[in-house]
Amino acid sequence: MPRIAKKSGTYHHGDLRRVLLETAVRVIDHDGLSALSLLALARKAGVSSGAPYHHFESREQLLIAIADEGFERLVAEMKRGAAEANADAASQLRGLGLGYIRFALAHRGHFRVMFRTEFQRHLSNPHAVPGGEGFGMLRDAILRCQAEGLAPSGDPMSLVLIAWSCVHGASALWIDGSLGNKPLVVDEETLATMISSTIVQLIAASGSRAS
Amino acid sequence: MPRIAKKSGTYHHGDLRRVLLETAVRVIDHDGLSALSLLALARKAGVSSGAPYHHFESREQLLIAIADEGFERLVAEMKRGAAEANADAASQLRGLGLGYIRFALAHRGHFRVMFRTEFQRHLSNPHAVPGGEGFGMLRDAILRCQAEGLAPSGDPMSLVLIAWSCVHGASALWIDGSLGNKPLVVDEETLATMISSTIVQLIAASGSRAS
DNA sequence: ACCTGAACACCGTTCAAGT
DNA sequence: ACCTGAACACCGTTCAAGT
Numbered sequence: 001m002p003r004i005a006k007k008s009g010t011y012h013h014g015d016l017r018r019v020l021l022e023t024a025v026r027v028i029d030h031d032g033l034s035a036l037s038l039l040a041l042a043r044k045a046g047v048s049s050g051a052p053y054h055h056f057e058s059r060e061q062l063l064i065a066i067a068d069e070g071f072e073r074l075v076a077e078m079k080r081g082a083a084e085a086n087a088d089a090a091s092q093l094r095g096l097g098l099g100y101i102r103f104a105l106a107h108r109g110h111f112r113v114m115f116r117t118e119f120q121r122h123l124s125n126p127h128a129v130p131g132g133e134g135f136g137m138l139r140d141a142i143l144r145c146q147a148e149g150l151a152p153s154g155d156p157m158s159l160v161l162i163a164w165s166c167v168h169g170a171s172a173l174w175i176d177g178s179l180g181n182k183p184l185v186v187d188e189e190t191l192a193t194m195i196s197s198t199i200v201q202l203i204a205a206s207g208s209r210a211s
Numbered sequence: 212m213p214r215i216a217k218k219s220g221t222y223h224h225g226d227l228r229r230v231l232l233e234t235a236v237r238v239i240d241h242d243g244l245s246a247l248s249l250l251a252l253a254r255k256a257g258v259s260s261g262a263p264y265h266h267f268e269s270r271e272q273l274l275i276a277i278a279d280e281g282f283e284r285l286v287a288e289m290k291r292g293a294a295e296a297n298a299d300a301a302s303q304l305r306g307l308g309l310g311y312i313r314f315a316l317a318h319r320g321h322f323r324v325m326f327r328t329e330f331q332r333h334l335s336n337p338h339a340v341p342g343g344e345g346f347g348m349l350r351d352a353i354l355r356c357q358a359e360g361l362a363p364s365g366d367p368m369s370l371v372l373i374a375w376s377c378v379h380g381a382s383a384l385w386i387d388g389s390l391g392n393k394p395l396v397v398d399e400e401t402l403a404t405m406i407s408s409t410i411v412q413l414i415a416a417s418g419s420r421a422s
Numbered sequence: 423a424c425c426t427g428a429a430c431a432c433c434g435t436t437c438a439a440g441t
Numbered sequence: 442a443c444c445t446g447a448a449c450a451c452c453g454t455t456c457a458a459g460t
Binding site for chain 1: 326387
């Protein structure tokens with residue numbers, strides 16, 4: 001609901017940048033990254049072949065913009081997951097995981113772009129997961145679990161790594177279609193809760209009796 | 212060492228198919244999937260633009276061949292990991308995970324292609340992980356752990372999913388460069404052992420006192 | 423400030439023709 | 442059986458010219 005004021009009939013003023021971004025994400029959602037063509041995008045938006053270059057330096061920069069947007073939303077979804085959870089450390093950790101997976105499954109176009117090697121160096125977003133806020137929230141939740149005896153008390157980083165790998169791996173496997181044909185999970189919400197509950201349970205069970 | 216007999220000086224008979232496959236993997240290793248061009252491949256091999264099409268129906272079929280090869284080697288590496296481990300169920304599980312991660316890090320070109328959505332339907336390989344042998348080994352190891360009290364005794368599938376997600380996620384994050392700039396891991400072998408040891412430890416610790 | 427449309431180098435794929 | 446090389450449609454990107 002914010003300040004995006006749209007003109008009426010035609011694309012040519014309005015917000016070509018937004019239109020390109022949204023159309024691109026939709027294409028990647030449905031047909032994968034390699035199906036994305038700036039020329040086709042311009043055609044779909046009803047503008048000429050050169051028009052996109054007034055909003056993005058290159059195809060790569062368009063993708064980087066999508067990745068930045070994705071990291072913002074990922075952090076937001078993780079915060080939401082934590083906010084909806086109980087206050088104890090284990091529930092908080094579980095909420096973060098839930099948010100991560102929910103974001104990935106609901107925005108597979110963004111997710112596919114965010115973790116591509118080619119763009120890792122160019123991310124401008126301050127709270128990109130590999131760099132900042134999301135990672136920090138995860139680490140803090142693990143530290144709280146350890147402080148409350150809800151996690152084994154060794155090096156926290158290996159637990160951070162395990163937790164992150166779990167939610168990331170499950171998201172990637174589902175999005176790329178490796179899980180659909182297995183007797184594993186049937187729907188997305190089940191996957192999200194199953195993964196985040198199980199991993200937190202394993203961590204917590206090992207904790208309450210660790211050194 | 213098997214039956215690949217190479218002619219002497221020139222590519223033009225020898226084994227263009229193999230040369231194309233190997234060059235392609237090398238390109239994807241270094242510059243990612245989107246940097247792969249059949250035309251450039253042909254140039255590098257010293258053949259004409261149409262030559263690759265006598266060995267692969269299309270660019271996509273070349274990638275499917277790489278994926279098939281990758282799944283074969285992944286299963287082999289998992290078997291090797293299990294063979295080198297102790298005989299108890301937890302060590303076996305750990306060996307499979309080690310093999311998975313080691314394969315991924317040593318063959319990132321293959322790994323990147325193997326799990327791409329676009330190819331999931333066309334895999335011809337009988338022991339592709341999502342379909343067969345690798346998945347079966349993982350499931351059996353989990354079942355053995357449960358039988359020996361080295362894993363919680365509920366639905367085995369959620370543990371299979373957790374274990375697979377962990378090793379897959381860690382591999383993907385490392386390969387795509389999300390882990391390099393973190394205070395998490397420094398080298399590949401450390402990552403592989405840290406992930407597989409920690410997850411098996413968590414599973415085992417929850418097991419020895421579960422119902 | 424934003425858009426057009428022609429231009430260039432490149433790519434995937436096809437196909438008649440060669441050996 | 443395998444390879445050539447021209448051809449076609451498509452793509453990313455640039456740039457003078459328009460409003």
